[in-house]
């Protein structure tokens with residue numbers, strides 16, 4: 290199986306258009322310890338010919354242009370694409386806006402939780418995806434489904450949050466099971482599998498049991514500390530208020546994974562405020578010491 294990181298940044302990307310935080314200013318200025326990153330998405334293939342996208346980022350056109358494997362094959366039909374399916378982990382803008390750029394008559398299967406399919410159905414702009422070409426399929430929990438390209442996906446709910454644009458003031462953000470899911474992508478022929486969880490508020494017992502002993506997990510790397518958006522005066526929200534557990538601290542992902550025996554751990558969906566974006570930061574050294582890698586655009590993993 291080939292896993293490509295198309296975009297390793299959280300919503301807004303890196304640098305973010307309206308952000309003048311230290312990280313964004315330094316990467317814009319070309320400081321060598323930081324690299325630019327597009328918004329959160331992966332591409333997966335079993336044979337290198339047919340590809341499944343995991344999330345559709347607002348930067349999808351640029352991501353496809355930067356990835357020759359996702360271009361039409363030489364000699365193929367005048368309109369064609371190796372992309373056979375797109376699976377979503379949530380309805381956040383950084384994970385669904387790219388669907389609008391896949392509207393040019395490309396046939397593919399769109400897979401998401403019933404909660405996220407409902408959110409898309411309620412937004413009429415997504416009707417540009419012609420149902421004659423794009424089948425919308427609900428990912429069931431607790432059973433694996435074949436998604437094309439010889440790959441299967443098992444979906445499971447993770448602690449999280451409803452999309453920002455669906456939050457209603459005064460309520461508990463309306464969060465229900467399936468607002469955020471994790472995806473276990475597998476090759477049924479060999480049993481090879483990995484997990485993709487770009488948004489997660491906590492690792493509960495069910496999730497810990499599921500991930501224990503996994504070969505590869507690509508996990509929510511939004512923030513290093515829960516308060517960093519507030520401390521840097523970027524927002525008044527903590528990570529947990531945004532449905533993201535942080536890397537550090539007793540409730541953080543480094544601590545939660547310490548005893549899970551996961552062979553390879555990679556942070557994705559990294560927010561522009563996160564100090565691990567600097568190659569030479571003590572925080573980067575800290576996550577590496579804990580056995581984590583920090584994803585970058587174009588990173589390729591073979592399983």
Ligand code: MLT
Pocket residue numbers: 299300301381382383453488531
């Ligand atoms: C998130 O991951 O919390 C969302 O992408 C936030 C957003 O929609 O901007």
Ligand code: MN
Pocket residue numbers: 299300329381383384488558
């Ligand atoms: Mn996001």
Ligand code: ZN
Pocket residue numbers: 305308309310311312313314561562
């Ligand atoms: Zn910034």
